[in-house]
Structure formats: C-alpha cells, structure tokens
Amino acid sequence: MTDDQFFIKNELRITCADAVELVTEYLEETLSPADLDDFQTHLSLCEGCQVFLDQVNATITLMSRSRQVDVPLLPGNMDALLAVLDERAAQKPDEASSS
C-alpha cells in the first residue's frame, strides 16, 4: 500500500463494504457513538456510500407507496362473525353486564 492509499483509508475510517452494512442501524439510530462517528466521517468523504444511503431511503419511500389499496376493508364472512358475536353476548348476558 502506498502512503496515499494508507492516508485515504485512514481518513475513510471504515471500508465501504462495512459502511453499507450499517445503513439500517444508522437510520434506526441504534449505532454506538463510536460507530456513528466512523459512519458519518466515512459518508462525508465517500460519494458511493452517500448515494447508497440515499437509495435505501428512496427504496423505503417507494415501498411505502406500493401499499396495495385494492384489499377488502371487511372480511367476506363479516355477517358470520357478527352472528358469533351476538351468540356470545346472548350466552353470557351476566358476564357481559358485570364485567
């Protein structure tokens, strides 16, 4: 390793391979202070990892939008469920009123 390479790696603190593994912990705010410092220092100097973090955030946004809306609000057996509920209430009138 040349002096230059040694200097750059030293400045970057951690490898990109390690930094990308820390992205979710960074977003969850669960990194230890020392790891957070390494991660943020690396990020401030590394475009590749900045882009990667932006893209994980973009992925999260796209996933939140992908929420399917064409799902039933009520289950198909809602009437049967309500009937069971009524039955239970009829069987245990005392319990229902006392509790």
Place this chain on the structure above:
Amino acid sequence: MFRTLVEDLNPGLTRLARTYVTAAIADEVVQETWMSVLRSIDTFEGRSSLKTWIYRIMLNKVRSVAGREGKIVPFTSVGPHAAGDNASVDIERLVHPDLGRGYWPDAPPRWDSMPAESLEAQETADRVDRAISSLPAAQREVVTLRDIEGWSSEEVCNALGISTVNQRVLLHRGRVAVRQALEDYLS
C-alpha cells in the same frame, strides 16, 4: 367496536397474507383468523397488544397453509447464507482501482434521481412488489410490516416474536435486496 377493529386491521392482515399465498387463499385465511379471534378472545392475556396478537394468529395460519403448498422458507432463516450472498452490495462491485477491495470504484448509478414519472410509474410499483414477494419469508414479514404498514420495530418484534437485533438484520437484508432490484430495473 369489533367492526372498527376489523376495519383497522383487515386490510393490513390481507396484504401480509397475500405475500404468502394467492389472494383468494389469503382472504380465506384472514376470514378464519377473525373467527379464531372471536372464539379465543378469552385467552388473550393482554401481554401484547391486541393488534400483534391478531397478527400472530394470522401468521400461524398462513405459514402453515403456505408450508403445505411448499411455498415457505423456514422462518428461522435470515436469508441466503452463501458467501457474498449476504452482503448488501456484491463484493465484486466494491473493488477500487487504487484502494482495492471493499471500496466503491464509482458511485452506484443514480436511479433515485430519475424523474418522478419513472419512479412513480405503475411498473416501478409492480417491480417493488415483486422484489418484496421474492424475499425470504422472514425478511418479507419484517419489510412489509415496517416499510409498507409503517409499524414500529417494537410492534414488529412482538408480532413476529423476534429479537430487536434479528428484526434489524432482516429489515436491512430486505431493504438492500429491494434497492438492488430497483437499480437493476431502473438503471
């Protein structure tokens, strides 16, 4: 009150169930879930929230149905364990001409700054859905509940019965796999 509970939870339960089995089977599983909820409500001990308790009932049912159809990956599996497969970025991509292994040679292609028409296109949403569906079950459950349904990590740990560390690992694996699928599709 029961109706409000059903309206609150039925869509999310159905979305999660549909990541395991066909829509028709998923809808049946969710119907059975509600029936079980009514029949066993007396055994609910309030140690978890009612929501996570109901999700656990649904997950038990849908996992066993999916298992019978041979569509399930063991829940304990965190994902593929082959060397390199577990990395957030293919290690072969992280080779810098001067710095060597472990460093980006160039930043990844910036698909995330594409115009909104591409990012918000229906095909992109379909691609995201497909990427989520093809995740190992454990990752899919965590990603669906956290990033689609918007649950907290604590709620997800309760519903799935997993540790916070495991939850975070599964979430990370799932997110980076979907990121890669988007890069492959959009770049």
